[in-house]
Amino acid sequence: MDRPKVVKYKEPERAEDYPVGATFKAGHLVQTNSGWRTFRPIIDQDKCIKCLRCFLVCPDGAIDKSGESLEIDYDFCKGCGVCAHECKVGAIRMVKEGADEDGR
Amino acid sequence: MRMAGRKIFISGDEAVAEAVRLVSPHVISAYPITPQTVAVERISDFVEDGSLQAEYIHVESEHSAMSAALGAAAVGARTFTATSSQGLLYMAEVLPYVSGARFPIVMMNANRALAVPWALLSDHRDSLSQLDSGWIQVYCEDAQETLDMIIQAYRVAEDERVMTPMMVNLDGFVLTHTYELVELPDQAALKSFLPDYSTDNKMDLDVPKSVCLAAMNHYMEYMMKQELDMRNVESIIEETDREYGDMFGRSYGGMIEQYMCDGADAVLVTLGSVTGTARVVVDSMRSEGYKVGLVKLRFMRPFPKAEIIEIGSKVKAIGVVDKDISVGYEGIVFTNVNSALSDLDRVPQRLNFIAGLGGRNVSKAHIRDMYMQLLEVAEGKEKEKIQFVNARCEYNG
Ligand code: SF4
Numbered sequence: 207m208d209r210p211k212v213v214k215y216k217e218p219e220r221a222e223d224y225p226v227g228a229t230f231k232a233g234h235l236v237q238t239n240s241g242w243r244t245f246r247p248i249i250d251q252d253k254c255i256k257c258l259r260c261f262l263v264c265p266d267g268a269i270d271k272s273g274e275s276l277e278i279d280y281d282f283c284k285g286c287g288v289c290a291h292e293c294k295v296g297a298i299r300m301v302k303e304g305a306d307e308d309g310r
Numbered sequence: 311m312r313m314a315g316r317k318i319f320i321s322g323d324e325a326v327a328e329a330v331r332l333v334s335p336h337v338i339s340a341y342p343i344t345p346q347t348v349a350v351e352r353i354s355d356f357v358e359d360g361s362l363q364a365e366y367i368h369v370e371s372e373h374s375a376m377s378a379a380l381g382a383a384a385v386g387a388r389t390f391t392a393t394s395s396q397g398l399l400y401m402a403e404v405l406p407y408v409s410g411a412r413f414p415i416v417m418m419n420a421n422r423a424l425a426v427p428w429a430l431l432s433d434h435r436d437s438l439s440q441l442d443s444g445w446i447q448v449y450c451e452d453a454q455e456t457l458d459m460i461i462q463a464y465r466v467a468e469d470e471r472v473m474t475p476m477m478v479n480l481d482g483f484v485l486t487h488t489y490e491l492v493e494l495p496d497q498a499a500l501k502s503f504l505p506d507y508s509t510d511n512k513m514d515l516d517v518p519k520s521v522c523l524a525a526m527n528h529y530m531e532y533m534m535k536q537e538l539d540m541r542n543v544e545s546i547i548e549e550t551d552r553e554y555g556d557m558f559g560r561s562y563g564g565m566i567e568q569y570m571c572d573g574a575d576a577v578l579v580t581l582g583s584v585t586g587t588a589r590v591v592v593d594s595m596r597s598e599g600y601k602v603g604l605v606k607l608r609f610m611r612p613f614p615k616a617e618i619i620e621i622g623s624k625v626k627a628i629g630v631v632d633k634d635i636s637v638g639y640e641g642i643v644f645t646n647v648n649s650a651l652s653d654l655d656r657v658p659q660r661l662n663f664i665a666g667l668g669g670r671n672v673s674k675a676h677i678r679d680m681y682m683q684l685l686e687v688a689e690g691k692e693k694e695k696i697q698f699v700n701a702r703c704e705y706n707g
């Protein structure tokens with residue numbers, strides 16, 4: 207799993223040092239969330255055509271493309287289902303947490 | 311070098327549309343409302359006939375108009391919208407979003423009274439209710455100034471030292487629907503005055519950034535930054551006004567214009583089109599020997615505090631014409647002028663003339679009467695401090 211590097215946050219010392227506009231360099235959660243998923247996305251690797259659509263749209267950068275196949279980092283996936291909705295070949299299923307891979 | 315432009319006979323609304331065609335925004339999103347309608351219709355025509363290459367988003371409400379403009383600005387587009395009165399209030403929720411995100415959206419506002427009582431004619435209660443929204447606010451005297459200010463607004467708002475949205479106000483009907491000869495700046499010269507817009511303050515796949523973020527711990531610091539940057543705006547407005555004057559032959563004095571203020575005992579402070587009427591009155595009263603002058607307040611935010619103090623230090627009486635009222639207190643412009651004057655050791659006499667609410671006429675005779683009263687208070691006479699001008703009934707002041 208290829209998580210973004212954690213950069214130490216340096217608080218601006220002067221108001222002038224704040225960026226123009228309420229903007230910030232994009233980042234991701236760095237602390238493991240406390241399990242707020244109801245459904246978990248599962249990628250069917252046989253169906254996946256590696257188009258990277260899910261990788262692009264995941265709002266939390268929880269999909270890793272550094273390996274042979276796409277992998278979801280369940281420590282950071284919030285279960286929003288955007289990836290499953292956007293996958294054009296139906297390779298991502300949302301399965302109820304606590305149930306097995308087939309949803310039972 | 312001064313570049314002469316083409317002159318055409320158009321209304322204030324059409325002057326806005328011509329200015330927008332000249333500055334060529336990428337995106338226009340607007341919802342029609344009287345008396346702004348003609349402006350957005352003309353812009354829509356220009357996009358249709360191809361003379362303006364832009365995306366025109368026909369939205370379903372003013373809230374959506376500003377939200378769509380916000381979205382376009384968030385990816386770095388030059389953006390325009392326009393509204394009036396209730397429409398501006400319907401946008402109100404999005405205004406601090408835009409100013410806080412520091413997106414330099416330019417908006418035309420056709421000043422119109424707020425309901426209820428329902429009214430279509432002009433007063434300033436709509437835009438003045440949004441003074442605290444973080445937008446720059448300018449008020450125009452005629453269609454020519456409106457065209458020039460829409461153009462200058464982009465230059466000021468998009469300046470990287472400013473990056474703040476700007477509202478260009480013109481009086482509904484009195485300006486939006488009145489025709490005058492307007493000179494259009496030469497398009498080629500305009501290109502060097504107003505270069506293409508580019509910014510780092512946007513969503514960009516190559517340089518990922520979170521925009522409009524929740525910064526609970528840093529909220530106060532972001533607001534400090536916004537205020538500090540707003541304090542620089544005054545000098546940039548002045549520099550822009552001078553450069554525009556050099557190139558196109560028209561400049562307006564920056565934050566305020568002083569008309570015949572030298573040696574004046576009494577001055578009136580005005581906003582918008584009533585300034586034109588007051589000029590004529592000043593001319594005739596000066597020729598009769600009365601020492602009167604006129605201060606045209608061009609910007610309400612940032613507020614020209616230093617200029618007001620300077621005028622206050624040299625006159626005996628100041629009258630403020632407010633085409634608005636903050637119910638329960640006094641005219642909104644009056645409050646602002648008073649707060650600037652309070653820095654003086656010797657504050658001149660002050661009167662507040664509440665006039666033109668709901669489009670009620672303000673004639674030369676009314677303005678002359680204001681000046682006569684100011685000259686009297688300058689000599690120590692007592693007058694009612696807050697007065698309703700040209701009201702149909704008596705009241706207990
Ligand atoms: S969107 Fe679907 S097909 Fe594309 S990479 Fe993701 S899982 Fe595979």
Ligand code: SF4
Pocket residue numbers: 247263264265266267268269278282283284285286287288289290
């Ligand atoms: S469910 Fe949401 S958070 Fe989880 S991988 Fe898919 S898009 Fe990302």
